[in-house]
Amino acid sequence: MQLTIGISACLLGQKVRYDGGHKASEFCLSRLQPFVRYHAVCPENAIGLGTPRPPIRLLKKDHGDIHLVQVKDASQDHTQAMLDYTAQVLPTMEQLSGFVVCAKSPSCGMERVRLFNEQGHQLGKAGVGLFTRELMHKYPWLPVEEDGRLHDAELRESFITRIFACHDYQQLCRDGFSVGGLVAFHSRYKFLVMAHSPTAYRQLGRLVAQAKLFDAKELQQRYLLELMQALKQPCSRKTHANVLQHLQGFFKKHLTAKERQELSSLIDRFRLGHLPLMAPLTLLQHHLSRFEHPYLAAQTYLQPYPEALGLRG
Template sequence: MAVKIGISACVLGDKVRFDGGHKASTFCTQQLQPLVQYVAVCPEQAIGMGVPRPAIRLQRDTQQQIRLVQSRDNSLDYTEQMLDYTAQMLPRFAELSGYIVCAKSPTCGMERVKLYDTEGNALGKLAVGVYTRQLMQAYPWLPVEEDGRLLDPALKENFVSRVFACHDFQKTMRDGFSIGKLVAFHSRYKFLVMAHSPVAYHQLGKLVAEAKLFQPAELQLRYLTELMQAMRNIATRKQHANVLQHLQGFLKKLMDSAARQELAELINRYRCGRVPLLAPVTLLQHYLRLYPNNYLQQQVYFNPYPEQLGLRA
């Protein structure tokens, strides 16, 4: 089962933008592409807008509705066409594990898209692209990120973590949901969730413990949605260090004092920003090979995504 990610076609390098250009992302086309299956979409081109084409923008009308109009002539309104196209496409996206959209676009922008009034005056970066807004409303659990934000290492690592966690959940439940599968999945993700949100760690644990109170479909959707919301929080050094200390606690009785001190000092050096996360994680994995622990070895925290992405280095 491939990891399917929706993506704005221009971000893959397709020359479909209004000016005939593209916004190719090196990360998407070189690092991530060998590991995923992209579903490329240009909604503007899909509704018949040519390349090149007049620019479009988001406009708030007199009824406070946001419309998608041509910049030069706001009587040319593409809103209904875009909404109809998006409605047709949404059912095809149920199996996606993530979506990368083009920043600032009046159709695809995820946030801070420019909004104008009917006179052409800028009201600020207040809007969300018409296409992406419908996408996020239909699939509130879906990891969505903008190409520009993926230049930030923390945001990039966060998005990739969410994508592979979402895919793992989808793959686990592919042949049918069960409480047993949910318990096993949650057990593997405990420490990764703790790194992102200690509060959500307890909330999700309570949800799983009360699983029999919910209908299966409701429970499946609620767990995935809350998991993805929890993982949107950027894991801090302090939270990672807390998780690392918890993991060390499982092995401390098996390690001699020198080994315990070495690991504790490395965790502290990571907490203080002197070494990357990969350093204490690698040392912990070394001790796990010496002192096998089935529960810890199943933890996704150690390998939340393919190692070749190098995001923890």
């Protein structure tokens, strides 16, 4: 099945915003679109708010509850309508592999949405859009990102890595989840997880080793959640270099002393910040083309997403 991600409809150029406009995302519409299928959602339209429409905002009641109300008339409260909508639609989104939401939106914003009190004073950028809050609560493992944050190269690569890993895992589950299948999956993701978090790699390894102690459904959900949490942690040059040195070890019996020194030098220069990741990685892949190694060739670390996305430096 094609990788499918949810997306705020305005990010696809649909004119569904309160002012009749849109917030088309260049990255989503051009670079990412050839590799995914979009499931577009506008929660505000879905609950019957027209376009254009009076703007709405998040209101924190004196007793602490967050409400979705009209800016100029707080008695126009859309909270229950939004909660009813999410209760109806979110169960149909279980097979999504990620979600791109519109930043700052009182319905879709993932973080730092303006929050107001009943006296009309701003409490800071501390809110989460009501739809996205319910989405992340329902699917805590789901990769969710805002359009604005996708301009950051590190955050963009993290999100793309997670949606492709999530889709891969969902394929495993659709084909029939088993302990053997999980072991094979974990084996392919070993070095990718290690690059993001050596600690998480060890934790996931223990979980897989103890797989038979868990109910299959619990194991299936727990592994996915821990995998997504691991891949959300940023890689560093140090963790990448650690993985690259592990990969280099697979060739120690095949390379000449000069070739080993060349590869070691590239890894060190990358670790010190003098070279991009693709320098040592390209040489490793060159050696892999010379010397067959099925286990290494299967590692998702070498290509966690389509190369054509051009995200690795």
